[in-house]
Amino acid sequence: MRFRAPLTLALVLAVVLAGVSSVASAVNFGAKAKPGCKALAAPASLGKTLLVLHREYELHRPDVHNPTITGPVGRVHLGICGDRRYALASFDARYNGFYFGAEDQPERFVAVPGKGWRDIGNTGGDPCGSAPTALLEVWKIVRACPD
Numbered sequence: 001m002r003f004r005a006p007l008t009l010a011l012v013l014a015v016v017l018a019g020v021s022s023v024a025s026a027v028n029f030g031a032k033a034k035p036g037c038k039a040l041a042a043p044a045s046l047g048k049t050l051l052v053l054h055r056e057y058e059l060h061r062p063d064v065h066n067p068t069i070t071g072p073v074g075r076v077h078l079g080i081c082g083d084r085r086y087a088l089a090s091f092d093a094r095y096n097g098f099y100f101g102a103e104d105q106p107e108r109f110v111a112v113p114g115k116g117w118r119d120i121g122n123t124g125g126d127p128c129g130s131a132p133t134a135l136l137e138v139w140k141i142v143r144a145c146p147d
Helices: 004-032 044-059 133-138
Strands: 038-040 068-081 084-095 098-101 107-111 118-122
Touching: 038 133, 044 068, 044 084, 044 107, 044 118, 068 133
Parallel strands: none
Antiparallel strands: 038 068, 068 084, 084 098, 084 107, 107 118
């Protein structure tokens, strides 16, 4: 009887771990193989649209006073996964009397069908999670992101 409980526990643990491993593999495969993710050429007008949205977004931040925001600085990334469009852009920022440049950026934008672009905040400097990993890989921003 003494040996049965540890043996049963070991068997249960082995089954659970195998199940978790196969679920994790399926989740990772699904994320990498997400259908319909592709990069798009960003029209010149998109940068201006995103700048207006970002300025508006910053005006409603309680810790931002007297913002001066220009840009975008560098490339504007545009892509689509399924029916959602994603964009990343960096801006030159000065507020609260300090120059921040493009710190904590790029800024993240999303558009769903039937609605316009929405600024959903900055990346904090880490692009993972700013758009589906499959799209970040197509943009050549990351090779992979942790799950």
